[in-house]
Amino acid sequence: MRCELLRGAIGLSAFTPAVASWLARDPVRHNHLCTVVSQRADGVLPTEPDALWALIRAAPGTPPAWIAAWTPPHLLLVPELDDEAASALVDALLEAGETVPGVTGMAPGPSAVARAWTARTTASARRGMSTRLLVLETLRAPDDVPGRLIRADWTYRPWLIKAVLGFEADTPGDEPEPFTERDAARRVDYFLSGGRAWLWEVRGEPVAMVCFAPPAAAAYRINAVYTPPEHRRRGYAAAATAELSQHLLDIGAAAVLLFTDAANPTSNGVYERIGYRAVAEGETWTFTPS
Known part of the structure; x- marks a missing residue:
C-alpha cells in the first residue's frame, strides 16, 4: 500500500470528493472522521494550515482503501487500520518530516499505528483512554424523571461554558x-450557532x-453529556439523552450514536438502560520522543 498526504485547505478540496464514497460505507464507525472532514469542508470550522489528509491506496489510481486525518494540535485520527495500512501511513508521515503527538480512532487502527511509529522512531508509546461506540437500538426513555428537555439559546451561554469545562475536567484527556x-467558549458557540445544545430543565433551572454533532450520512452523534x-x-442525563435521541429520530436520523469512556461502568450502564448497545471500541496512544 502507498499513502498520499494532502495539506491544508487546498488538500482538503481534493480529499473531500475522493473519500466521500469511503466515508458513506460506514457513517457510524467513521462518524468522527466524517465530522472532522465535513466541518472544515463546509466552513463550519477553519481548516488548520498544517492539517494533513491521508489517502491510503492499494495501488496507484485506485479508490482509497483507508483514510486518516491530522488536524494539529489534535491527535492523528484513524479508522480501524490494519498493519499494512498503518505502516504506509507512518512511512508517509516520516518521509514528510512530520512528528505526530499520538493517535486516536477505532480499534485496532491506533495500536497498529503505534507499533509502526515506535518501530521506525525512537519514540515510546503510552496507552491512553479507551472508548466504546454505542448505537441506539430500541429507545427506552425513563418516565419518572422530573423536568423537560429544551433547546438552549444564547442566554444560557455562561452556564454552558461552565458545563463544558466541567465535562472536560471529568473526561480523561x-x-x-x-x-x-x-476552548469551551468556542465549543459552546459552535453548538449554539447550529441549535445543537440542549438542556434538561427543572423548575426553570x-x-x-x-x-x-452535525449529521454524517444521516448518522447523528450525541456528545458532551454532562x-x-x-x-x-437523579436521572437527568439519562432523560435528556433519551429525549434528544427521540428528537433526532423524529427529524430523520438513520442512526444515533455516542462514545463513552470504556472504563466508566456508570455511564455505560445509563446508556444501555435507555436502549444503546456497544458495537465497536476506540483507543488512543500518545507518543513521547526519547
Missing part, C-alpha cells in the same frame, strides 16, 4: 494541548447538558 475556557455534581444521581 490525551490531547497534547490543555483545554481552556476559550438547567440541571444537565446534552449536545450533538450533569453538574450538585444535580447528579
